[in-house]
Amino acid sequence: MNLYEIAVLYDPGLEIDLDKASGKIEKIITEAGGKIANTDNWGKRKLAYPIKKNEFAIYVFYTVEAPAEAVAHIEQTLNITDEVIRFLITKPDLKAKAKAEALAAEKVKKAAERAETANEQESEEEE
Numbered sequence: 598m599n600l601y602e603i604a605v606l607y608d609p610g611l612e613i614d615l616d617k618a619s620g621k622i623e624k625i626i627t628e629a630g631g632k633i634a635n636t637d638n639w640g641k642r643k644l645a646y647p648i649k650k651n652e653f654a655i656y657v658f659y660t661v662e663a664p665a666e667a668v669a670h671i672e673q674t675l676n677i678t679d680e681v682i683r684f685l686i687t688k689p690d691l692k693a694k695a696k697a698e699a700l701a702a703e704k705v706k707k708a709a710e711r712a713e714t715a716n717e718q719e720s721e722e723e724e
Contacts, residue, residue, distance in 0.1 A: 598632070598662045599688065605675070606654035606683040609641055615655060618680040622659075625678070629670045631663030648682050 603626070611618045615638075623633055639656035648654065663671070668686055675684045 599665055600634075600691070601631075601661045601663055601668065602687050602689050603659040603661055603671070604685045604687075605657050605659065605681055606644075606648070607657060607680055608682055609651055609653040609655060611680055612641055612655060615657075619657060621678070621680065622657075622675070625674045626659065626661055626663070626671060629663065629667040629674070631661045631667050631671065633659055633661055635660035651682060654682050 605622060607615065607618055619636075619638075623636075626633055637658040637660075639658070641653050641655050644652060644654055672684075672686060675681050
């Protein structure tokens with residue numbers, strides 16, 4: 598099973614009934630043999646350019662574990678789904694992600710050390 602990220606832009610008219618449309622997409626993914634690990638809904642946002650005469654779209658990102666063969670089936674099904682304006686399926690770079698997380702953790706550690714030294718200097722000045 599490979600890890601994939603699927604970005605789906607839903608029709609903005611579905612804002613009220615997004616659960617039904619997202620349920621349909623989740624069913625497409627699971628029927629193709631995939632397993633949804635995470636769902637991130639960014640809500641309604643303005644598009645950089647009009648797509649199918651829409652200025653806005655609802656952005657939803659899925660993190661999916663699926664076999665490589667399932668991706669072609671998911672793409673074919675999303676192409677003919679009316680609720681979806683546009684979609685993108687990518688395979689994340691796990692090494693780059695791990696490196697970014699390590700850098701972020703190091704940055705937090707350095708900030709904590711700086712705060713600690715600043716507190717020590719303040720306490721020495723008070724004495």
